[in-house]
Every structure is written in C-alpha cells, then in structure tokens.
Amino acid sequence: MxxxxxxxxxxxxxxxxxxxxxxxxxxxxxxxxxxxxxxxxxxxxxxxxxxxxxxxxxxxxxxxxxxxxxxxxxxxxxxxxxxxxxxxxxxxxxxxxSYVGVEEPSFMHESSKMGENGYRGAFSYIGKNCRIGNGVKIHPQAYLGDNVTVGDHTIIHAGVKICSDTKIGNNCEIHEGAVIGSDGFGFAPQPDGSYKAIPQIGNVVIEDFVSIGANTTIDCATMGSTLIKKGAKIDNQVQIAHNVTVGENTVIASQAGISGSTEIGKNCVIAGKAGLVGHIKIADNTTIGANTGISKSIKTPGTTLFGYMGMELKNFLKSYSIFKNLEDLEKRLKELEKKA
Incomplete structure (x- = not known):
C-alpha cells in the first residue's frame, strides 16, 4: 500500500x-x-x-x-x-x-452460517450450528466447536481453539493459540484419596471490544457462564478459571492467574504474575501490582495493592522501609544485648 x-x-x-x-x-x-x-x-x-x-x-x-x-x-x-x-x-x-473469502482446505458444517465479507483460512474448522457475523476473520488452523456464536468484525487468529457453546461479541480480537471454553479445573476428592472430575457444563461469554492475548486460557463455567465483559483487555498467557467474571475495561497483564468464581470489577488493572484466590470480589478501579497475591475480597473502589500477600500500597511501603533494614537492625539489637 x-x-x-x-x-x-x-x-x-x-x-x-x-x-x-x-x-x-x-x-x-x-x-x-x-x-x-x-x-x-x-x-x-x-x-x-x-x-x-x-x-x-x-x-x-x-x-x-x-x-x-x-x-x-x-x-x-x-x-x-x-x-x-x-x-x-x-x-x-x-x-x-485484505483477508476475504475461503481458502482450501477448510471445513464448515452445513448447519453453520457465516455473514458477508468474511474470511476462512486454510485448515480452519467450524462445527455444527455456529452463527458467525459479518466481516469475521478466521485465520488458518483455528477451531470453532459446535454452537459457537461470533459477532460482527471479530478476528480469530491462527491456532485459536474456541470450544462448544462459546459466545463472542462484536469487534473482538483473539490472538494466536488462545483456548476459550476448555474444561474448568473441577475435581471432587474421593474417600480413597483419588479425585473424580466434575463435569463442566457451562460456557464462556465474551462481550464486545474484548482483546485476548496469545496462549491465554479461559475455562468454561461449571454451570452458567465465565464472563468477560465489554472492553476488557487480557494479555498473553493469562489463566482465567471457571465462573470468573472480568468487569468492563479491566486490563490483565501476562501470567496473571484468576481462580474460580472470582468477580473482578470494572476498570481494574491486574499486573503480571498476580494471583487471585477463588470466590472473592475485587472492587471497581482496583490496581493489583506485579507478583501480588490476593487472598481476600477488596471492597473499597480505587484501592492499590502491592506485595506478595497484597498489602495496601501505603502500608506496604512503610513496612518495606523497615524490613529492608532488618539485617542492620538485627546487628544493632545483638550489640545492645551484649551491652545489657
């Protein structure tokens, strides 16, 4: 051009x-x-x-x-x-x-429908009863299972796997290697110490204008839906477990992990390698620093947390000013004990 x-x-x-x-x-x-x-x-x-x-x-x-x-x-x-x-x-x-038309070989089941001005790359697969909107780009080796819905102008890059019953909105972009709708991590302990898989019969719902990075995984719900709300941006290699809700315009950076049934508010920022336990709620506009572990709900909007166990930022900085000097403080304490 x-x-x-x-x-x-x-x-x-x-x-x-x-x-x-x-x-x-x-x-x-x-x-x-x-x-x-x-x-x-x-x-x-x-x-x-x-x-x-x-x-x-x-x-x-x-x-x-x-x-x-x-x-x-x-x-x-x-x-x-x-x-x-x-x-x-x-x-x-x-x-x-520039990507328009159908490359061969590719497969779309006869019961599925795709809108106008779309693209299906070579070796892509579209299962039964799928509904795909106008202007959708499905790149080579992408897989869409049965009963998948994709809104207008969404882009599905090469090698993406979208499992059955997933619903994706308009103007989304899913990057290479992402897996959407795979089974959630659900196992029931048995009397003999073994584990039995709990069937995961829910789905994933992705609203409009969502971006999902390469090799990110979003698990289907045990029941109901794992929900990624409008405008959320998810980086590469993020793990989002079953029944999680990610709020509008929330940003999640690489290698963060969100455990099952956690609800994240809107306009939150979750930095790289942060980890959130399951069944908690994160208030709107919360910022969680890199490598921060969150073990309980954050109820106050606008909170910034940092540190391995997720302390409020001001408290963490005060504590850090002390524990970075612990070695010197220990020496001084021992000297005082000798003099006592």
Missing amino acids: EFTLGQLAALLQGSVEGDETQKVSRLDKIQEGKAGGISFLANEKYEPFIYQTESTAVIVSEGFKPSKPVKTNLIRVKDAYLGFTALLEAYSQFAKA
Missing part, C-alpha cells in the same frame, strides 16, 4: 512541511528509517535521529522546533504519538480488509 504525504496528512488532520506529493509504503522506527518509510518523533530523547533519518517523512507535534536543519519531510499534527497511533490503526485496518 502506497500513500502520498498529502493523503496521510489529511487522514491525520495535520499539515505537510515539505513535498506532499512524495509517497510512503512502510512504517519505520526513526533510528532505522529508509526512503519510502514514515516515522514519528514523540519523545525528545529520540530527537537526534530526526536530523539523520533517511525516512521520507516524520510525524511530529505542532510545537516541535528543530534545533538544526531537517532533511526529511515533516507531517505536523496536534500530538505526534496519537497521530502515529491513528496511522497504525488505519494501516492495520487496511491489512485486515
């Missing part, structure tokens, strides 16, 4: 400082820019690169004032970072639009 600088400036509601007829077809880092590429400058520590880059154009903020002559063309926008983000979004949409 090739665009003139004038076309891009119009798209970004900016202006060209230079030759607006020149064309670009590639997005480049400013420090690696070559002819035909477009870059951006939003962080002042990268400013030296704008004087040496070979990119055909660089997106800069309106207020940027170069300290010496610039060889490249400039596209001035209100905010360079937001402008380049808008360009990435447009580029991504163009790329996605």
